[in-house]
Amino acid sequence: MLAEQQRLDTAMTAAGAWPESSPWIRQAVHDLPRHEFAPDRVWVWDGTAYRPIDRSADPTAWAQAVYAGPYDSTVTQLTGARATSSLSCTSVVADMLDSLQTDPGHRVLELGTGTGWNAGLLARHAARVDSVEVDADLAASAAQRLKAHGLDVAVHVGDGARGWPADAPYDRVISTYAVEAIPWTWIVQTRPGGRIVTPWGRLGHVALTVAADGRSAHGWMQGLAQFMPARHAPTNCTYPAIRGAGPPADERFFAHDLAVLHADWHLRFAVRARHPHIHLTTAADDDGAHAWLHDNAMSWANIVTTGGHTIAYQGGPHRLADQLEAAWHWWEAEGRPDLYDFGLTVTPDDQYAWCHDPDTGPRWPAPHT
Incomplete structure:
Protein backbone atom coordinates (compact mmCIF):
# COMPACT_ATOMS: atom_id res chain seq x y z
CA MET A 1 0.00 0.00 0.00
CA LEU A 2 2.98 2.29 0.56
CA ALA A 3 3.58 2.51 -3.20
CA GLU A 4 0.00 3.68 -3.86
CA GLN A 5 0.25 6.22 -1.05
CA GLN A 6 3.54 7.54 -2.40
CA ARG A 7 2.14 7.76 -5.92
CA LEU A 8 -0.74 9.92 -4.71
CA ASP A 9 1.61 12.12 -2.68
CA THR A 10 3.78 12.65 -5.76
CA ALA A 11 0.73 13.45 -7.89
CA MET A 12 -0.45 15.98 -5.29
CA THR A 13 2.98 17.63 -5.37
CA ALA A 14 3.02 17.75 -9.17
CA ALA A 15 -0.44 19.35 -9.16
CA GLY A 16 0.58 21.95 -6.55
CA ALA A 17 -2.26 20.65 -4.38
CA TRP A 18 -0.47 20.58 -1.03
CA PRO A 19 -1.27 23.91 0.71
CA GLU A 20 1.97 25.78 1.41
CA SER A 21 0.34 27.81 4.20
CA SER A 22 -0.73 24.66 6.10
CA PRO A 23 2.15 22.15 6.00
CA TRP A 24 0.54 20.17 8.82
CA ILE A 25 -2.05 18.84 6.34
CA ARG A 26 0.46 16.89 4.25
CA GLN A 27 2.04 15.41 7.37
CA ALA A 28 -1.37 14.42 8.74
CA VAL A 29 -2.32 12.74 5.45
CA HIS A 30 0.99 10.85 5.57
CA ASP A 31 0.42 9.77 9.17
CA LEU A 32 -3.21 8.76 8.61
CA PRO A 33 -3.29 6.95 5.23
CA ARG A 34 -6.59 6.84 3.33
CA HIS A 35 -6.63 3.05 3.18
CA GLU A 36 -6.71 2.78 6.97
CA PHE A 37 -10.05 4.60 6.96
CA ALA A 38 -11.57 2.86 3.92
CA PRO A 39 -14.02 -0.03 4.40
CA ASP A 40 -13.21 -3.42 2.89
CA ARG A 41 -15.78 -2.81 0.15
CA VAL A 42 -15.70 0.32 -2.01
CA TRP A 43 -17.60 1.21 -5.17
CA VAL A 44 -16.55 2.47 -8.60
CA TRP A 45 -18.69 3.85 -11.41
CA ASP A 46 -18.40 1.76 -14.59
CA GLY A 47 -20.31 4.17 -16.82
CA THR A 48 -23.78 2.84 -16.12
CA ALA A 49 -23.81 1.77 -12.46
CA TYR A 50 -21.70 1.44 -9.32
CA ARG A 51 -19.66 -1.76 -9.14
CA PRO A 52 -18.35 -3.13 -5.82
CA ILE A 53 -14.67 -3.90 -5.25
CA ASP A 54 -13.83 -6.05 -2.25
CA ARG A 55 -10.41 -5.82 -0.67
CA SER A 56 -10.21 -9.56 -0.04
CA ALA A 57 -11.16 -10.49 -3.60
CA ASP A 58 -9.05 -7.93 -5.49
CA PRO A 59 -6.66 -6.01 -3.22
CA THR A 60 -4.91 -4.33 -6.14
CA ALA A 61 -8.12 -2.89 -7.63
CA TRP A 62 -9.27 -1.91 -4.13
CA ALA A 63 -6.04 0.00 -3.48
CA GLN A 64 -6.27 1.71 -6.88
CA ALA A 65 -9.82 2.82 -6.09
CA VAL A 66 -8.79 4.21 -2.69
CA TYR A 67 -5.74 6.00 -4.17
CA ALA A 68 -7.15 6.80 -7.61
CA GLY A 69 -5.73 10.33 -7.85
CA PRO A 70 -5.70 13.82 -6.33
CA TYR A 71 -9.08 14.69 -7.84
CA ASP A 72 -10.83 11.35 -7.34
CA SER A 73 -13.09 10.45 -4.44
CA THR A 74 -13.77 6.89 -3.30
CA VAL A 75 -17.38 5.83 -2.79
CA THR A 76 -17.62 3.93 0.50
CA GLN A 77 -21.38 3.47 0.89
CA LEU A 78 -24.26 2.82 -1.47
CA THR A 79 -27.90 3.19 -0.43
CA GLY A 80 -30.01 1.63 -3.12
CA ALA A 81 -28.36 2.89 -6.29
CA ARG A 82 -27.27 6.18 -4.71
CA ALA A 83 -23.78 6.91 -3.36
CA THR A 84 -24.29 8.20 0.19
CA SER A 85 -20.78 8.34 1.67
CA SER A 86 -17.24 8.61 0.37
CA LEU A 87 -13.62 9.32 1.07
CA SER A 88 -13.39 12.76 -0.51
CA CYS A 89 -10.64 13.43 -3.03
CA THR A 90 -7.39 14.32 -1.32
CA SER A 91 -6.93 17.63 -3.13
CA VAL A 92 -10.28 18.99 -1.96
CA VAL A 93 -9.81 17.68 1.59
CA ALA A 94 -6.48 19.52 1.74
CA ASP A 95 -7.97 22.67 0.21
CA MET A 96 -10.91 22.77 2.62
CA LEU A 97 -8.73 22.12 5.67
CA ASP A 98 -6.44 24.92 4.51
CA SER A 99 -9.47 27.22 4.08
CA LEU A 100 -10.59 26.41 7.63
CA GLN A 101 -7.42 28.05 9.03
CA THR A 102 -7.35 25.88 12.13
CA ASP A 103 -4.95 26.63 14.98
CA PRO A 104 -3.75 24.02 17.50
CA GLY A 105 -5.89 25.50 20.28
CA HIS A 106 -9.14 25.46 18.32
CA ARG A 107 -12.29 23.52 19.04
CA VAL A 108 -13.74 22.20 15.78
CA LEU A 109 -17.17 20.88 14.84
CA GLU A 110 -17.29 18.60 11.80
CA LEU A 111 -20.59 17.75 10.14
CA GLY A 112 -20.62 14.46 8.27
CA THR A 113 -18.18 12.00 9.88
CA GLY A 114 -18.30 9.42 7.10
CA THR A 115 -15.28 7.13 7.42
CA GLY A 116 -13.71 9.36 10.07
CA TRP A 117 -10.68 10.29 7.95
CA ASN A 118 -11.32 14.04 7.80
CA ALA A 119 -12.05 14.17 11.53
CA GLY A 120 -8.83 12.28 12.16
CA LEU A 121 -6.81 14.75 10.11
CA LEU A 122 -8.34 17.61 12.09
CA ALA A 123 -7.58 15.87 15.37
CA ARG A 124 -3.88 15.83 14.44
CA HIS A 125 -3.91 19.64 14.64
CA ALA A 126 -6.86 20.98 16.67
CA ALA A 127 -7.37 20.86 20.43
CA ARG A 128 -10.76 19.10 20.25
CA VAL A 129 -12.91 17.74 17.45
CA ASP A 130 -16.61 16.93 17.67
CA SER A 131 -18.08 15.17 14.64
CA VAL A 132 -21.75 14.55 13.83
CA GLU A 133 -22.94 11.71 11.59
CA VAL A 134 -26.58 10.94 10.75
CA ASP A 135 -25.90 7.26 9.98
CA ALA A 136 -25.42 5.35 13.23
CA ASP A 137 -23.51 2.50 11.56
CA LEU A 138 -21.08 4.89 9.88
CA ALA A 139 -20.63 6.76 13.15
CA ALA A 140 -19.79 3.57 15.04
CA SER A 141 -17.27 2.40 12.41
CA ALA A 142 -15.63 5.82 12.26
CA ALA A 143 -15.37 6.00 16.06
CA GLN A 144 -13.63 2.61 16.09
CA ARG A 145 -11.11 3.67 13.45
CA LEU A 146 -10.37 6.93 15.24
CA LYS A 147 -9.92 5.16 18.58
CA ALA A 148 -7.60 2.61 16.97
CA HIS A 149 -5.37 5.51 15.88
CA GLY A 150 -5.40 7.03 19.35
CA LEU A 151 -7.32 10.10 18.18
CA ASP A 152 -9.55 12.00 20.58
CA VAL A 153 -12.64 12.70 18.46
CA ALA A 154 -16.13 12.78 19.96
CA VAL A 155 -18.41 11.18 17.36
CA HIS A 156 -22.11 11.92 17.79
CA VAL A 157 -25.13 10.50 15.96
CA GLY A 158 -27.38 13.29 14.78
CA ASP A 159 -28.53 15.59 11.98
CA GLY A 160 -25.66 17.79 10.86
CA ALA A 161 -28.06 20.61 10.03
CA ARG A 162 -28.65 20.98 13.77
CA GLY A 163 -24.94 21.08 14.57
CA TRP A 164 -24.06 19.96 18.08
CA PRO A 165 -25.22 22.64 20.52
CA ALA A 166 -24.13 20.78 23.66
CA ASP A 167 -20.48 21.70 23.15
CA ALA A 168 -20.90 25.06 21.38
CA PRO A 169 -19.51 27.57 20.69
CA TYR A 170 -16.82 26.32 18.31
CA ASP A 171 -13.86 28.14 16.82
CA ARG A 172 -14.27 26.36 13.50
CA VAL A 173 -17.09 24.46 11.77
CA ILE A 174 -16.62 22.34 8.66
CA SER A 175 -19.16 20.36 6.64
CA THR A 176 -18.12 17.43 4.46
CA TYR A 177 -21.39 17.40 2.50
CA ALA A 178 -22.98 20.01 0.24
CA VAL A 179 -25.83 22.25 1.33
CA GLU A 180 -28.00 24.49 -0.84
CA ALA A 181 -28.60 26.79 2.15
CA ILE A 182 -26.36 27.41 5.16
CA PRO A 183 -28.19 26.32 8.34
CA TRP A 184 -28.42 29.29 10.71
CA THR A 185 -27.65 26.91 13.58
CA TRP A 186 -24.07 26.68 12.28
CA ILE A 187 -23.60 30.43 12.68
CA VAL A 188 -25.21 30.39 16.14
CA GLN A 189 -22.84 27.62 17.27
CA THR A 190 -19.70 29.37 15.97
CA ARG A 191 -18.05 32.06 18.09
CA PRO A 192 -17.86 35.63 16.72
CA GLY A 193 -14.84 35.78 14.44
CA GLY A 194 -15.00 32.03 13.96
CA ARG A 195 -14.90 30.37 10.54
CA ILE A 196 -17.25 28.00 8.72
CA VAL A 197 -16.19 26.05 5.62
CA THR A 198 -18.75 24.11 3.61
CA PRO A 199 -19.50 22.98 0.08
CA TRP A 200 -22.26 25.27 -1.16
CA GLY A 201 -24.62 24.17 -3.88
CA ARG A 202 -23.27 21.90 -6.56
CA LEU A 203 -19.93 23.41 -7.56
CA GLY A 204 -17.80 25.11 -4.90
CA HIS A 205 -16.94 25.49 -1.26
CA VAL A 206 -17.14 28.72 0.72
CA ALA A 207 -15.44 30.03 3.87
CA LEU A 208 -17.63 32.24 6.06
CA THR A 209 -16.51 34.41 8.97
CA VAL A 210 -19.04 35.07 11.73
CA ALA A 211 -19.52 38.78 12.45
CA ALA A 212 -18.48 40.29 15.79
CA ASP A 213 -22.12 40.56 16.88
CA GLY A 214 -22.90 37.00 15.77
CA ARG A 215 -25.82 38.19 13.64
CA SER A 216 -24.38 37.43 10.20
CA ALA A 217 -21.59 35.63 8.39
CA HIS A 218 -20.02 36.25 5.00
CA GLY A 219 -17.04 35.11 3.00
CA TRP A 220 -15.52 34.20 -0.34
CA MET A 221 -15.68 31.06 -2.42
CA GLN A 222 -12.52 29.03 -1.92
CA GLY A 223 -12.44 26.42 -4.67
CA LEU A 224 -14.26 24.14 -7.05
CA ALA A 225 -15.67 20.93 -5.65
CA GLN A 226 -18.60 18.61 -6.13
CA PHE A 227 -19.80 16.96 -2.92
CA MET A 228 -22.60 14.62 -2.00
CA PRO A 229 -25.69 16.40 -0.66
CA ALA A 230 -27.03 16.01 2.85
CA ARG A 231 -28.40 12.51 3.42
CA HIS A 232 -32.01 13.68 3.75
CA ALA A 233 -31.88 16.30 0.99
CA PRO A 234 -34.74 15.95 -1.51
CA THR A 235 -33.81 13.75 -4.44
CA ASN A 236 -33.48 15.81 -7.59
CA CYS A 237 -35.79 15.09 -10.48
CA THR A 238 -34.22 13.89 -13.69
CA GLU A 334 -18.56 41.82 -16.09
CA GLY A 335 -15.16 40.72 -17.36
CA ARG A 336 -15.65 36.98 -16.92
CA PRO A 337 -15.25 36.80 -13.13
CA ASP A 338 -14.06 33.46 -11.81
CA LEU A 339 -15.34 31.50 -8.86
CA TYR A 340 -13.00 33.30 -6.46
CA ASP A 341 -14.69 36.63 -7.24
CA PHE A 342 -17.95 35.37 -5.70
CA GLY A 343 -19.05 35.10 -2.10
CA LEU A 344 -22.00 34.44 0.19
CA THR A 345 -23.67 36.36 3.01
CA VAL A 346 -25.92 34.69 5.59
CA THR A 347 -28.27 36.42 8.05
CA PRO A 348 -31.05 34.98 10.23
CA ASP A 349 -33.65 35.81 7.58
CA ASP A 350 -31.77 35.89 4.29
CA GLN A 351 -28.91 34.48 2.23
CA TYR A 352 -27.48 35.92 -0.96
CA ALA A 353 -24.59 35.39 -3.33
CA TRP A 354 -22.55 38.37 -4.52
CA CYS A 355 -19.72 39.19 -6.86
CA HIS A 356 -16.61 41.35 -6.26
CA ASP A 357 -17.79 43.02 -3.04
CA PRO A 358 -20.26 41.89 -0.33
CA ASP A 359 -21.60 45.42 0.19
CA THR A 360 -21.46 47.13 -3.21
CA GLY A 361 -21.25 44.29 -5.73
CA PRO A 362 -24.17 42.72 -7.58
CA ARG A 363 -26.09 40.21 -5.49
CA TRP A 364 -28.70 37.50 -6.01
CA PRO A 365 -31.02 35.74 -3.56
CA ALA A 366 -29.84 32.29 -2.52
CA PRO A 367 -31.90 29.48 -1.02
CA HIS A 368 -32.19 29.83 2.74
CA THR A 369 -33.46 27.73 5.61
Whole structure:
Protein backbone atom coordinates (compact mmCIF):
# COMPACT_ATOMS: atom_id res chain seq x y z
CA MET A 1 0.00 0.00 0.00
CA LEU A 2 2.98 2.29 0.56
CA ALA A 3 3.58 2.51 -3.20
CA GLU A 4 0.00 3.68 -3.86
CA GLN A 5 0.25 6.22 -1.05
CA GLN A 6 3.54 7.54 -2.40
CA ARG A 7 2.14 7.76 -5.92
CA LEU A 8 -0.74 9.92 -4.71
CA ASP A 9 1.61 12.12 -2.68
CA THR A 10 3.78 12.65 -5.76
CA ALA A 11 0.73 13.45 -7.89
CA MET A 12 -0.45 15.98 -5.29
CA THR A 13 2.98 17.63 -5.37
CA ALA A 14 3.02 17.75 -9.17
CA ALA A 15 -0.44 19.35 -9.16
CA GLY A 16 0.58 21.95 -6.55
CA ALA A 17 -2.26 20.65 -4.38
CA TRP A 18 -0.47 20.58 -1.03
CA PRO A 19 -1.27 23.91 0.71
CA GLU A 20 1.97 25.78 1.41
CA SER A 21 0.34 27.81 4.20
CA SER A 22 -0.73 24.66 6.10
CA PRO A 23 2.15 22.15 6.00
CA TRP A 24 0.54 20.17 8.82
CA ILE A 25 -2.05 18.84 6.34
CA ARG A 26 0.46 16.89 4.25
CA GLN A 27 2.04 15.41 7.37
CA ALA A 28 -1.37 14.42 8.74
CA VAL A 29 -2.32 12.74 5.45
CA HIS A 30 0.99 10.85 5.57
CA ASP A 31 0.42 9.77 9.17
CA LEU A 32 -3.21 8.76 8.61
CA PRO A 33 -3.29 6.95 5.23
CA ARG A 34 -6.59 6.84 3.33
CA HIS A 35 -6.63 3.05 3.18
CA GLU A 36 -6.71 2.78 6.97
CA PHE A 37 -10.05 4.60 6.96
CA ALA A 38 -11.57 2.86 3.92
CA PRO A 39 -14.02 -0.03 4.40
CA ASP A 40 -13.21 -3.42 2.89
CA ARG A 41 -15.78 -2.81 0.15
CA VAL A 42 -15.70 0.32 -2.01
CA TRP A 43 -17.60 1.21 -5.17
CA VAL A 44 -16.55 2.47 -8.60
CA TRP A 45 -18.69 3.85 -11.41
CA ASP A 46 -18.40 1.76 -14.59
CA GLY A 47 -20.31 4.17 -16.82
CA THR A 48 -23.78 2.84 -16.12
CA ALA A 49 -23.81 1.77 -12.46
CA TYR A 50 -21.70 1.44 -9.32
CA ARG A 51 -19.66 -1.76 -9.14
CA PRO A 52 -18.35 -3.13 -5.82
CA ILE A 53 -14.67 -3.90 -5.25
CA ASP A 54 -13.83 -6.05 -2.25
CA ARG A 55 -10.41 -5.82 -0.67
CA SER A 56 -10.21 -9.56 -0.04
CA ALA A 57 -11.16 -10.49 -3.60
CA ASP A 58 -9.05 -7.93 -5.49
CA PRO A 59 -6.66 -6.01 -3.22
CA THR A 60 -4.91 -4.33 -6.14
CA ALA A 61 -8.12 -2.89 -7.63
CA TRP A 62 -9.27 -1.91 -4.13
CA ALA A 63 -6.04 0.00 -3.48
CA GLN A 64 -6.27 1.71 -6.88
CA ALA A 65 -9.82 2.82 -6.09
CA VAL A 66 -8.79 4.21 -2.69
CA TYR A 67 -5.74 6.00 -4.17
CA ALA A 68 -7.15 6.80 -7.61
CA GLY A 69 -5.73 10.33 -7.85
CA PRO A 70 -5.70 13.82 -6.33
CA TYR A 71 -9.08 14.69 -7.84
CA ASP A 72 -10.83 11.35 -7.34
CA SER A 73 -13.09 10.45 -4.44
CA THR A 74 -13.77 6.89 -3.30
CA VAL A 75 -17.38 5.83 -2.79
CA THR A 76 -17.62 3.93 0.50
CA GLN A 77 -21.38 3.47 0.89
CA LEU A 78 -24.26 2.82 -1.47
CA THR A 79 -27.90 3.19 -0.43
CA GLY A 80 -30.01 1.63 -3.12
CA ALA A 81 -28.36 2.89 -6.29
CA ARG A 82 -27.27 6.18 -4.71
CA ALA A 83 -23.78 6.91 -3.36
CA THR A 84 -24.29 8.20 0.19
CA SER A 85 -20.78 8.34 1.67
CA SER A 86 -17.24 8.61 0.37
CA LEU A 87 -13.62 9.32 1.07
CA SER A 88 -13.39 12.76 -0.51
CA CYS A 89 -10.64 13.43 -3.03
CA THR A 90 -7.39 14.32 -1.32
CA SER A 91 -6.93 17.63 -3.13
CA VAL A 92 -10.28 18.99 -1.96
CA VAL A 93 -9.81 17.68 1.59
CA ALA A 94 -6.48 19.52 1.74
CA ASP A 95 -7.97 22.67 0.21
CA MET A 96 -10.91 22.77 2.62
CA LEU A 97 -8.73 22.12 5.67
CA ASP A 98 -6.44 24.92 4.51
CA SER A 99 -9.47 27.22 4.08
CA LEU A 100 -10.59 26.41 7.63
CA GLN A 101 -7.42 28.05 9.03
CA THR A 102 -7.35 25.88 12.13
CA ASP A 103 -4.95 26.63 14.98
CA PRO A 104 -3.75 24.02 17.50
CA GLY A 105 -5.89 25.50 20.28
CA HIS A 106 -9.14 25.46 18.32
CA ARG A 107 -12.29 23.52 19.04
CA VAL A 108 -13.74 22.20 15.78
CA LEU A 109 -17.17 20.88 14.84
CA GLU A 110 -17.29 18.60 11.80
CA LEU A 111 -20.59 17.75 10.14
CA GLY A 112 -20.62 14.46 8.27
CA THR A 113 -18.18 12.00 9.88
CA GLY A 114 -18.30 9.42 7.10
CA THR A 115 -15.28 7.13 7.42
CA GLY A 116 -13.71 9.36 10.07
CA TRP A 117 -10.68 10.29 7.95
CA ASN A 118 -11.32 14.04 7.80
CA ALA A 119 -12.05 14.17 11.53
CA GLY A 120 -8.83 12.28 12.16
CA LEU A 121 -6.81 14.75 10.11
CA LEU A 122 -8.34 17.61 12.09
CA ALA A 123 -7.58 15.87 15.37
CA ARG A 124 -3.88 15.83 14.44
CA HIS A 125 -3.91 19.64 14.64
CA ALA A 126 -6.86 20.98 16.67
CA ALA A 127 -7.37 20.86 20.43
CA ARG A 128 -10.76 19.10 20.25
CA VAL A 129 -12.91 17.74 17.45
CA ASP A 130 -16.61 16.93 17.67
CA SER A 131 -18.08 15.17 14.64
CA VAL A 132 -21.75 14.55 13.83
CA GLU A 133 -22.94 11.71 11.59
CA VAL A 134 -26.58 10.94 10.75
CA ASP A 135 -25.90 7.26 9.98
CA ALA A 136 -25.42 5.35 13.23
CA ASP A 137 -23.51 2.50 11.56
CA LEU A 138 -21.08 4.89 9.88
CA ALA A 139 -20.63 6.76 13.15
CA ALA A 140 -19.79 3.57 15.04
CA SER A 141 -17.27 2.40 12.41
CA ALA A 142 -15.63 5.82 12.26
CA ALA A 143 -15.37 6.00 16.06
CA GLN A 144 -13.63 2.61 16.09
CA ARG A 145 -11.11 3.67 13.45
CA LEU A 146 -10.37 6.93 15.24
CA LYS A 147 -9.92 5.16 18.58
CA ALA A 148 -7.60 2.61 16.97
CA HIS A 149 -5.37 5.51 15.88
CA GLY A 150 -5.40 7.03 19.35
CA LEU A 151 -7.32 10.10 18.18
CA ASP A 152 -9.55 12.00 20.58
CA VAL A 153 -12.64 12.70 18.46
CA ALA A 154 -16.13 12.78 19.96
CA VAL A 155 -18.41 11.18 17.36
CA HIS A 156 -22.11 11.92 17.79
CA VAL A 157 -25.13 10.50 15.96
CA GLY A 158 -27.38 13.29 14.78
CA ASP A 159 -28.53 15.59 11.98
CA GLY A 160 -25.66 17.79 10.86
CA ALA A 161 -28.06 20.61 10.03
CA ARG A 162 -28.65 20.98 13.77
CA GLY A 163 -24.94 21.08 14.57
CA TRP A 164 -24.06 19.96 18.08
CA PRO A 165 -25.22 22.64 20.52
CA ALA A 166 -24.13 20.78 23.66
CA ASP A 167 -20.48 21.70 23.15
CA ALA A 168 -20.90 25.06 21.38
CA PRO A 169 -19.51 27.57 20.69
CA TYR A 170 -16.82 26.32 18.31
CA ASP A 171 -13.86 28.14 16.82
CA ARG A 172 -14.27 26.36 13.50
CA VAL A 173 -17.09 24.46 11.77
CA ILE A 174 -16.62 22.34 8.66
CA SER A 175 -19.16 20.36 6.64
CA THR A 176 -18.12 17.43 4.46
CA TYR A 177 -21.39 17.40 2.50
CA ALA A 178 -22.98 20.01 0.24
CA VAL A 179 -25.83 22.25 1.33
CA GLU A 180 -28.00 24.49 -0.84
CA ALA A 181 -28.60 26.79 2.15
CA ILE A 182 -26.36 27.41 5.16
CA PRO A 183 -28.19 26.32 8.34
CA TRP A 184 -28.42 29.29 10.71
CA THR A 185 -27.65 26.91 13.58
CA TRP A 186 -24.07 26.68 12.28
CA ILE A 187 -23.60 30.43 12.68
CA VAL A 188 -25.21 30.39 16.14
CA GLN A 189 -22.84 27.62 17.27
CA THR A 190 -19.70 29.37 15.97
CA ARG A 191 -18.05 32.06 18.09
CA PRO A 192 -17.86 35.63 16.72
CA GLY A 193 -14.84 35.78 14.44
CA GLY A 194 -15.00 32.03 13.96
CA ARG A 195 -14.90 30.37 10.54
CA ILE A 196 -17.25 28.00 8.72
CA VAL A 197 -16.19 26.05 5.62
CA THR A 198 -18.75 24.11 3.61
CA PRO A 199 -19.50 22.98 0.08
CA TRP A 200 -22.26 25.27 -1.16
CA GLY A 201 -24.62 24.17 -3.88
CA ARG A 202 -23.27 21.90 -6.56
CA LEU A 203 -19.93 23.41 -7.56
CA GLY A 204 -17.80 25.11 -4.90
CA HIS A 205 -16.94 25.49 -1.26
CA VAL A 206 -17.14 28.72 0.72
CA ALA A 207 -15.44 30.03 3.87
CA LEU A 208 -17.63 32.24 6.06
CA THR A 209 -16.51 34.41 8.97
CA VAL A 210 -19.04 35.07 11.73
CA ALA A 211 -19.52 38.78 12.45
CA ALA A 212 -18.48 40.29 15.79
CA ASP A 213 -22.12 40.56 16.88
CA GLY A 214 -22.90 37.00 15.77
CA ARG A 215 -25.82 38.19 13.64
CA SER A 216 -24.38 37.43 10.20
CA ALA A 217 -21.59 35.63 8.39
CA HIS A 218 -20.02 36.25 5.00
CA GLY A 219 -17.04 35.11 3.00
CA TRP A 220 -15.52 34.20 -0.34
CA MET A 221 -15.68 31.06 -2.42
CA GLN A 222 -12.52 29.03 -1.92
CA GLY A 223 -12.44 26.42 -4.67
CA LEU A 224 -14.26 24.14 -7.05
CA ALA A 225 -15.67 20.93 -5.65
CA GLN A 226 -18.60 18.61 -6.13
CA PHE A 227 -19.80 16.96 -2.92
CA MET A 228 -22.60 14.62 -2.00
CA PRO A 229 -25.69 16.40 -0.66
CA ALA A 230 -27.03 16.01 2.85
CA ARG A 231 -28.40 12.51 3.42
CA HIS A 232 -32.01 13.68 3.75
CA ALA A 233 -31.88 16.30 0.99
CA PRO A 234 -34.74 15.95 -1.51
CA THR A 235 -33.81 13.75 -4.44
CA ASN A 236 -33.48 15.81 -7.59
CA CYS A 237 -35.79 15.09 -10.48
CA THR A 238 -34.22 13.89 -13.69
CA TYR A 239 -34.23 15.87 -16.90
CA PRO A 240 -36.23 13.22 -18.83
CA ALA A 241 -38.92 13.16 -16.15
CA ILE A 242 -39.41 16.93 -16.37
CA ARG A 243 -38.99 17.08 -20.16
CA GLY A 244 -41.72 14.55 -20.79
CA ALA A 245 -42.72 13.52 -24.30
CA GLY A 246 -44.58 16.59 -25.52
CA PRO A 247 -43.32 19.12 -28.08
CA PRO A 248 -41.25 22.10 -26.92
CA ALA A 249 -43.05 25.36 -26.31
CA ASP A 250 -40.21 27.37 -27.81
CA GLU A 251 -37.44 26.76 -30.35
CA ARG A 252 -34.76 29.23 -31.42
CA PHE A 253 -31.10 29.71 -32.30
CA PHE A 254 -28.76 29.99 -29.31
CA ALA A 255 -26.10 32.67 -29.69
CA HIS A 256 -23.27 31.30 -27.55
CA ASP A 257 -20.72 28.55 -28.12
CA LEU A 258 -21.69 25.69 -25.83
CA ALA A 259 -18.12 24.38 -25.90
CA VAL A 260 -17.22 27.28 -23.60
CA LEU A 261 -19.97 26.35 -21.14
CA HIS A 262 -18.88 22.72 -21.22
CA ALA A 263 -15.25 23.57 -20.46
CA ASP A 264 -15.42 26.64 -18.20
CA TRP A 265 -16.44 25.84 -14.63
CA HIS A 266 -16.17 29.50 -13.65
CA LEU A 267 -18.93 30.36 -16.13
CA ARG A 268 -21.00 27.51 -14.80
CA PHE A 269 -20.55 28.77 -11.26
CA ALA A 270 -21.67 32.26 -12.33
CA VAL A 271 -24.83 30.70 -13.76
CA ARG A 272 -25.34 28.78 -10.53
CA ALA A 273 -24.91 31.93 -8.41
CA ARG A 274 -27.42 33.91 -10.46
CA HIS A 275 -29.89 31.07 -10.98
CA PRO A 276 -29.55 28.49 -8.17
CA HIS A 277 -32.73 26.74 -9.33
CA ILE A 278 -31.13 25.68 -12.62
CA HIS A 279 -29.68 22.18 -12.78
CA LEU A 280 -27.21 22.11 -15.66
CA THR A 281 -25.54 19.18 -17.42
CA THR A 282 -23.30 19.38 -20.47
CA ALA A 283 -21.62 16.88 -22.78
CA ALA A 284 -19.67 16.94 -26.02
CA ASP A 285 -19.53 14.64 -29.04
CA ASP A 286 -18.41 14.83 -32.67
CA ASP A 287 -21.11 17.39 -33.48
CA GLY A 288 -20.13 19.71 -30.63
CA ALA A 289 -21.33 20.49 -27.11
CA HIS A 290 -24.85 20.04 -25.77
CA ALA A 291 -26.63 21.17 -22.59
CA TRP A 292 -29.63 19.97 -20.60
CA LEU A 293 -31.30 22.24 -18.04
CA HIS A 294 -34.20 21.78 -15.63
CA ASP A 295 -35.53 23.53 -12.52
CA ASN A 296 -36.40 20.37 -10.56
CA ALA A 297 -40.07 21.21 -11.09
CA MET A 298 -41.71 21.88 -14.46
CA SER A 299 -39.32 23.83 -16.70
CA TRP A 300 -36.66 22.42 -18.99
CA ALA A 301 -34.36 23.31 -21.87
CA ASN A 302 -32.28 21.28 -24.28
CA ILE A 303 -29.58 23.11 -26.24
CA VAL A 304 -27.96 21.10 -29.02
CA THR A 305 -25.23 21.70 -31.55
CA THR A 306 -25.89 20.19 -34.96
CA GLY A 307 -24.87 21.03 -38.49
CA GLY A 308 -22.79 23.97 -37.29
CA HIS A 309 -25.77 25.60 -35.53
CA THR A 310 -26.84 25.68 -31.89
CA ILE A 311 -30.57 25.33 -31.24
CA ALA A 312 -32.40 25.81 -27.94
CA TYR A 313 -35.61 23.90 -27.22
CA GLN A 314 -37.45 24.74 -24.01
CA GLY A 315 -40.71 24.25 -22.20
CA GLY A 316 -42.49 24.85 -18.92
CA PRO A 317 -43.41 28.11 -17.18
CA HIS A 318 -39.79 29.40 -17.14
CA ARG A 319 -37.53 29.81 -20.18
CA LEU A 320 -34.32 28.35 -18.79
CA ALA A 321 -32.30 28.78 -22.00
CA ASP A 322 -33.16 32.49 -21.89
CA GLN A 323 -32.04 32.69 -18.26
CA LEU A 324 -28.80 30.89 -19.11
CA GLU A 325 -28.14 33.26 -21.99
CA ALA A 326 -28.82 36.35 -19.85
CA ALA A 327 -26.44 35.10 -17.14
CA TRP A 328 -23.81 34.41 -19.82
CA HIS A 329 -24.16 37.93 -21.22
CA TRP A 330 -23.76 39.35 -17.72
CA TRP A 331 -20.66 37.22 -17.07
CA GLU A 332 -18.98 38.43 -20.26
CA ALA A 333 -19.93 42.08 -19.66
CA GLU A 334 -18.56 41.82 -16.09
CA GLY A 335 -15.16 40.72 -17.36
CA ARG A 336 -15.65 36.98 -16.92
CA PRO A 337 -15.25 36.80 -13.13
CA ASP A 338 -14.06 33.46 -11.81
CA LEU A 339 -15.34 31.50 -8.86
CA TYR A 340 -13.00 33.30 -6.46
CA ASP A 341 -14.69 36.63 -7.24
CA PHE A 342 -17.95 35.37 -5.70
CA GLY A 343 -19.05 35.10 -2.10
CA LEU A 344 -22.00 34.44 0.19
CA THR A 345 -23.67 36.36 3.01
CA VAL A 346 -25.92 34.69 5.59
CA THR A 347 -28.27 36.42 8.05
CA PRO A 348 -31.05 34.98 10.23
CA ASP A 349 -33.65 35.81 7.58
CA ASP A 350 -31.77 35.89 4.29
CA GLN A 351 -28.91 34.48 2.23
CA TYR A 352 -27.48 35.92 -0.96
CA ALA A 353 -24.59 35.39 -3.33
CA TRP A 354 -22.55 38.37 -4.52
CA CYS A 355 -19.72 39.19 -6.86
CA HIS A 356 -16.61 41.35 -6.26
CA ASP A 357 -17.79 43.02 -3.04
CA PRO A 358 -20.26 41.89 -0.33
CA ASP A 359 -21.60 45.42 0.19
CA THR A 360 -21.46 47.13 -3.21
CA GLY A 361 -21.25 44.29 -5.73
CA PRO A 362 -24.17 42.72 -7.58
CA ARG A 363 -26.09 40.21 -5.49
CA TRP A 364 -28.70 37.50 -6.01
CA PRO A 365 -31.02 35.74 -3.56
CA ALA A 366 -29.84 32.29 -2.52
CA PRO A 367 -31.90 29.48 -1.02
CA HIS A 368 -32.19 29.83 2.74
CA THR A 369 -33.46 27.73 5.61
